[in-house]
Amino acid sequence: MIASGPRGFAIGSFDELAPWSYASFPHRHEFYEMVCVTSGSGTQVIDFVPYELNPVTLYFVAPGQVQFWERRTPIEGYVVVFLEEFLAAQYGDRVSPRQSLTLDPLGIGRALHLHDDQIEPIMGLFAALYREYRRPGGADASVLQAYLHVLLVEMRRLHSDVGTSMVEDRSTALARRYLRLVSDELLNEQTVRGYADRIGITPKHLADVVRRTTGKTPAEIIRTALTVEAKRLLTHTDLTIAQVSQRLSFDNPSYFGRFFKREVGMSPGEFRRGGMAGPAPKRGAARTRVRRRGDRLPSVTQLPT
Missing domain, CATH: 2.60.120.280 (Regulatory protein AraC)
Structure with a gap:
């Protein structure tokens, strides 16, 4: 212990x-x-x-x-x-x-x-x-x-x-704030303008500092974050593709399907059938619970004591 x-x-x-x-x-x-x-x-x-x-x-x-x-x-x-x-x-x-x-x-x-x-x-x-x-x-x-x-x-x-730019200046601080907002608010906000408004700068200014600091555009970062979260939901939950689309705030499943195929190279259904979920948890696994209805992914919510 x-x-x-x-x-x-x-x-x-x-x-x-x-x-x-x-x-x-x-x-x-x-x-x-x-x-x-x-x-x-x-x-x-x-x-x-x-x-x-x-x-x-x-x-x-x-x-x-x-x-x-x-x-x-x-x-x-x-x-x-x-x-x-x-x-x-x-x-x-x-x-x-x-x-x-x-x-x-x-x-x-x-x-x-x-x-x-x-x-x-x-x-x-x-x-x-x-x-x-x-x-x-x-x-x-x-x-x-x-x-x-x-x-x-x-x-x-x-x-x-190993290659990550970590220059400490105002641009870096703004880029980090943007990345943190995307990480925290992805399901609620998916537009560059929306994040720029939250930070209090113009979309062009945000695009300039994010591209200069990370090498990516703000829109690319949003798309990548959406793709990762979509993979998580498709792989580790029992949500239908329509429910995943709704969870990620897409207008309809068809648009979500086109987005996912463009980013991943296969449809959501093909990705889910690819068997990428890994082994199932053992019965009675310690310190786990299902986070929300429809999810089957165990979540460790307490630090060990």
Whole structure:
């Protein structure tokens, strides 16, 4: 068992945290997960992208991303799970895990294989978090928040090293705000003008800063986000194609079908029949529930204690 620490945060090994650390069925978490694999190997699928995890690999999964293990050998390493409110209690909205790691919200699950000179400093931060969490007499939340903040900054730098532009300027801040809004409000807003109005800039200004910062247009980012969410719903729920279309705010199923085929290269029905759902969860899987009527995707809603 792991120690009882501050609310909204936990760190431990794969075996210490909970059965879902090794879950071989598609599921999603309602908290952030940061993982460092130090031994063993496996393939984890995150939002339909398989990642080969070998020592020493670092990866991050945001709330709502669909994941499962396709294959693995016994794995050792650190698993950190936390709620955004845990950091917000210390830093407010100045530090957002989703925004700190990458400008592409759809690339958050990307695995990073550490070079020899990167291993020691990163492992030192995980070890410091672990020691503080298990500190006799109880961990100090502010110390955990500080270590976690530094670890997020280091992960962001690693993303930058492999090609993600992370120039800290006003354009970057605007682009991040746009990406966060798309991530949070996709089902309610799907127009570039709508997001520009929310941010308080013109659509042209938004297009300029997003393209300059991410290499993509705002419309491309919306289409990609819609495609990923459509894949999630088609693969991991029992919703009909018409219901998926309605959930994603398309005017009608025909328009949704044309959109999906243009983006994916096959119809929604063909994609669903492709058998991409992965294995079903075992009966009585721990700490899971169905998020809403029509969904069959288990959602881990509580951090381990």
